[in-house]
Amino acid sequence: MIRFEHVTKSYADGTTAVDDLSFEVAEGELVTLVGPSGCGKTTTMKMVNRLIEPTAGRIYLDGADISTIDPVELRRRIGYVIQQVGLFPHKTVLENTATVPHLLGWPRKKARDRAAELLDLVGLDPSQYGDRYPEQLSGGQRQRVGVARALAADPPVLLMDEPFGA
Ligand SMILES: Nc1ncnc2c1ncn2[C@@H]1O[C@H](COP(=O)(O)OP(=O)(O)OP(=O)(O)O)[C@@H](O)[C@H]1O
Ligand SMILES: [Mg+2]
Known part of the structure; x- marks a missing residue:
């Protein structure tokens, strides 16, 4: 369902947030990323819905390279609960x-x-x-x-x- 192939995210200041990460998640599977603060968990998740673009490597969703899918269309297929919840304050x-x-x-x-x-x-x-x-x-x-x-x-x-x- 989701496949990471040698995914790296680095920033201009030299920080490597995610380093050569490869893994696969099958349909119906529940996967938890565990690691210390700052190890790259949020960055990894944000790359799945293209809130962050990888510096190298590829991510596939149902066999399609997500860099070829329109981000808006992609995000409608992905429910995302962010770390700060992010509810709209002016909406009930x-x-x-x-x-x-x-x-x-x-x-x-x-x-x-x-x-x-x-x-x-x-x-x-x-x-x-x-x-x-x-x-x-x-x-x-x-x-x-x-x-x-x-x-x-x-x-x-x-x-x-x-x-x-x-
Ligand atoms: N714009 C940026 N420029 C440079 N470094 C960044 C930037 N954004 C994030 N980082 C760094 O990338 C690394 C990974 O951050 P990320 O938010 O993925 O961590 P995390 O595993 O989710 O941590 P936490 O458990 O604290 O939420 C951190 O070291 C962070 O400081
Ligand atoms: Mg985080």
């Missing part, structure tokens, strides 16, 4: 969760129903939390909204940065 919990279904052009009702279903799944009652704004949630509740948002369109690939590894 329900609207945040429905972000990708909206982008994909789902009918409004279907997108909202799906968002409510996902909020329920992560333990947030949509009737209680759906109309709140992110600042009205605890840190852990925000993280759960981030997970619900990433799952909303049932993407084939899900990237979860810390603290979601736990």
